[in-house]
Amino acid sequence: MKKAPYASDPEASRGREFRENRQGSRGPRSEFQRDRDRIIHSIAFRRLRSKTQVFIAPDGDHYRTRLTHTLEVAQIGRVIARALGLDEDLTEALCLGHDLGHPPFGHAGELALAAAMEPFGGFDHNAHTIRTVTRLERPYIGHDGLNLCWETVDGLAKHNGPVAEPNWALAEIDAAFPLELDAYPSLEAQVAAVADDIAYDNHDIDDGLRAGKLDADRLLSLDFVADLFRELERRHPLASRAKLLRELVRTQIGQMVNDVIEHTSAQAAGLGSVAEVRSAGRALGGFSPEWRERERRLKTFMYQELYHHPDQAQTAQRAGEVVARLFAAYSDDHRMLPTEWRDVLPVAEPERSRCIADFIAGMTDRYAIDRYAQITGERPRGLTNV
Template sequence: MTRAPYAADPFRHGGREFAVSRDGAEPGERRGPRSEFQRDRDRIVHSMSFRRLKSKTQVFIAPDGDHYRTRLTHSLEVAQIGRVLARALGLDEDLTEALCLAHDLGHPPFGHAGEDALSEALSPYGGFCHNAHALRTVMRLESPYPAHDGLNLTWDLLEGLAKHNGPVAEATWALAELDAAFSLALDTWPSLEAQIAAVADDIAYDNHDIDDGLRAGFLELDQLLALDFLADQWRAVERRFPHAPRDRLMRELVRDQIGLMVNDVLAHTRAQTSGIGSVAEVRGAGRQLAGFSPAMATQERVLKDFMYRELYYHPEQTAAAERARAVVAQLFAAYADDARLMPPEWQARLPAAHPERARVIADFIAGMSDRFAMQCFAQIFGERPVGLINV
């Protein structure tokens, strides 16, 4: 594969927050012939925060069914799509994969319902944002190394996490603190690897959430076929496989739609990067270079609107989200009232005064899996939460 001139270079990365030796290894480390971006990826994969994603909500809260996606399987699927795009565009696959794997590390239990509860609880203290908390997680909370806090990832990885959706005009308290310690140039566009990670996330959840919604019975095929572009794809699938069972045809439909989106991103990004000769030019372009074409972006917005209306805001989903929000809110209130309910190691690090005290309580809750949050709730209140969806 030919490396594009605007690809991130692991030999010319932006450094790490904490000092490393000349050969790129941290003091005392000699752990294999990996590039710096490969080290980033491996540190993420080996982290406890990444492992906890296996029990965090993607679409359905604490699903019992083994076939439904969680934040972990979603992140793996995003990484697969991201690597395909990066390879075809001549970008650094390892940095792209690392960004894809890390992009959801800041999500609390119960997904956006849990985030809403923490945002409300922290409203007097600067609020809560899962994107900023992903940075806080990898830079301060996930700390396996003796010499420093955090995973000490490269600047390029951290910048991509901070800005994968574009420049940050107003940083939240968490991101502002981290940026002050290790500037991430929040006012510029990130690398193409970060931009590709963002669109890979869109492609994955736009289509895989359809698969989960159909499997759970929250979506029906006839609803999907009311969208003209999906109806066209369905008819093409039926023509190719006229005798195949419907469940296989639906999965083929999802695969076809992913392929269409991937090919659209490749064509549009190649056109947008014509004449771009370096990573610096990507950051200085003043606009997004990697993404959907205008026509596909319109279709994608229609699909998103449909998914919010028919799946994410389905009455059963909304009821479960409200209960999940209450669980997180009650946990926060309980820990704020009596810190002895927290594990000893968290009690030991709890500051005496707000806002820092409230923020550390939120750190503890945000790290919980769905199941651990329900377990903690049961231990404190003497009953398991009810009203959460189990599909």
């Protein structure tokens, strides 16, 4: 498919932080394809398979993890990017990398780590994604990090749009590899962000219904959801309620994707370059006003009914206690750290605590539970919410 004039061009990339010797290069790949592959082959990406999406340490294997969520985001992102004539490889790289900075136990773990790190500059999972891909992953001899293209690092940094007040982690990278944080990112990055919204808005409904934490009748109190459900009932009169609800999720994803394609195409019409996208002064990729309002209402519903469900809140508190205890233990006695982390632990603050936070943020749920048990002599109780 022919690319749109406002698509990012790997041949015109602003380059990488560190110069590379391409002798023995592995195959005829574009720069953005290389970035996608580097993310897939990273340790941080592999760890996503055992990190929380919504349900902490699920006993069932049908619930989404941070990895399966990421793959679903990438699938949605590529569909939208292809329809808009964008660079699919850059879009996919941004989708695959957008959650690499999440600590164990999802947002509960992030809140606990942010509280522990408050005296040392705080913690933010999105900024930690940048720290992960630029400094903490170390597969190469000549430099730290994955050495991704400027466009990829920029898109990951601005997953939620321009950054007015970067925290210490993002500010450090911006100083070494300037990212123009006050400007909007490429349309590929904007598509990756809305693909993330589409994926978790709908797949969290699916998991919530499966786990019995979401009430279907309450979900159908949203008029636009009810309208779609009634239409599906009309088209499939013999289908069970369970199958209709799954079809509801699938169909709503399709409606959202089509809306984003149509609205973004109209917003970008007439633009002649990616530079015009960045200087537009507003996001061009996303939902139409009608679907933006629907999506806002859906998110509000999900926070009320699922994310803040009493069982979720109780489990999140226990998960936060695990992260807080780990941070306190390693801070009090660095000998508890694995040798490879103990050997590089800085002496002075805030670097010392930031290094400890790097270690904890990289943990999977199961590894964090195992380390907690090793330190305290007992396994934490109640760390499942399904």
